[in-house]
Amino acid sequence: MSLVPLKDDLPSFLYQYLPAAAAGNASQKPFVTLTYAQSLDSRISKGKGLRTTISHPETKTMTHYLRYKHDAIMIGCGTALADDPGLNCKWAPAGKTSSTSSSPRPVIIDPQGKWDFEGSKMQQLFREDAGKPPVIVVRDLGSILKRHPDATYVSAPSSPAGRFDWLTLMLLLKSEFGFESIMVEGGALVINQLLSRPDVVDSLIVTVGAKYLGSEGVEVSPPVGEVNLRNVQWWRGTVDTVMGAKLDSR
Ligand SMILES: NC(=O)c1ccc[n+]([C@@H]2O[C@H](COP(=O)([O-])OP(=O)(O)OC[C@H]3O[C@@H](n4cnc5c(N)ncnc54)[C@H](O)[C@@H]3O)[C@@H](O)[C@H]2O)c1
Numbered sequence: 001m002s003l004v005p006l007k008d009d010l011p012s013f014l015y016q017y018l019p020a021a022a023a024g025n026a027s028q029k030p031f032v033t034l035t036y037a038q039s040l041d042s043r044i045s046k047g048k049g050l051r052t053t054i055s056h057p058e059t060k061t062m063t064h065y066l067r068y069k070h071d072a073i074m075i076g077c078g079t080a081l082a083d084d085p086g087l088n089c090k091w092a093p094a095g096k097t098s099s100t101s102s103s104p105r106p107v108i109i110d111p112q113g114k115w116d117f118e119g120s121k122m123q124q125l126f127r128e129d130a131g132k133p134p135v136i137v138v139r140d141l142g143s144i145l146k147r148h149p150d151a152t153y154v155s156a157p158s159s160p161a162g163r164f165d166w167l168t169l170m171l172l173l174k175s176e177f178g179f180e181s182i183m184v185e186g187g188a189l190v191i192n193q194l195l196s197r198p199d200v201v202d203s204l205i206v207t208v209g210a211k212y213l214g215s216e217g218v219e220v221s222p223p224v225g226e227v228n229l230r231n232v233q234w235w236r237g238t239v240d241t242v243m244g245a246k247l248d249s250r
């Protein structure tokens with residue numbers, strides 16, 4: 001499925017929130033952009049396991065533009081299992097065509113190795129030379145039941161409860177794979193943790209769709225309570241709005 005054209009004013013609106021704006025900053029950590037689409041009632045899907053369209057076609061194109069600007073795209077395995085996402089980039093600058101090389105490398109946070117690359121949309125795109133194969137972050141390489149030869153598995157240190165620390169994880173992904181920029185697309189569990197990590201997240205880009213998804217929907221609401229933002233700007237599209245911001249560390 002092809003994308004509608006990128007709105008002319010989006011690149012300048014987005015610029016300060018993208019990795020290029022931080023080029024030259026000598027950081028051990030990759031540039032991390034947290035981005036997702038939510039309804040007016042702060043839901044990112046209609047219900048657990050239900051893939052739900054929130055973005056208007058023009059903000060969907062924006063998401064692919066964001067993918068173009070990052071080395072890697074990260075999701076939790078809840079999203080991989082629910083949505084079977086492709087995670088490639090279908091946007092290209094004028095006069096160019098999208099390709100595998102312009103797609104970010106998918107990174108799946110899957111401590112117990114529940115998601116299988118075999119039979120996935122990601123595998124289909126990889127076979128069609130339209131997307132890169134994923135890096136799958138697990139807790140213990142020895143415990144994965146089905147290993148796929150085209151996927152790369154990496155283990156990360158975890159807490160006794162099985163949680164990875166985000167900063168450690170991002171540093172590991174940069175040192176092992178050379179990712180200078182990582183776009184995190186969700187889902188809720190991942191977003192809710194990262195909203196309180198200004199030490200990890202460099203930019204926040206949220207699409208707000210003009211719809212409600214109801215109380216059964218998967219909610220974004222950080223458990224830590226109040227999260228303050230700075231450098232806030234809004235872009236207004238035909239139906240959606242997009243907020244660009246930085247997490248406030250104070
Ligand atoms: N609208 C959007 O922009 C958007 C984006 C992504 C996903 N979604 C929706 O979100 C829903 C999925 O969200 P979710 O919260 O169920 O799943 P998720 O994608 O956040 O994945 C959760 C899983 O990731 C792993 N994980 C997360 N944090 C971890 C950590 N610190 N250490 C180790 N493992 C960790 C765990 O296995 C956990 O069960 C789906 O319905 C999907 O459609 C919407």
Ligand SMILES: Nc1nc(=O)c(N)c(NC[C@H](O)[C@H](O)[C@H](O)COP(=O)(O)O)[nH]1
Pocket residue numbers: 036037051052053054055059060063075079083084085086087088185186207
């Ligand atoms: N920007 C955005 N708007 C939406 O309305 C929506 N539902 C998502 N959801 C993000 C989630 O991660 C999806 O699984 C991937 O966006 C699917 O990716 P593909 O299109 O298959 O490449 N993201």
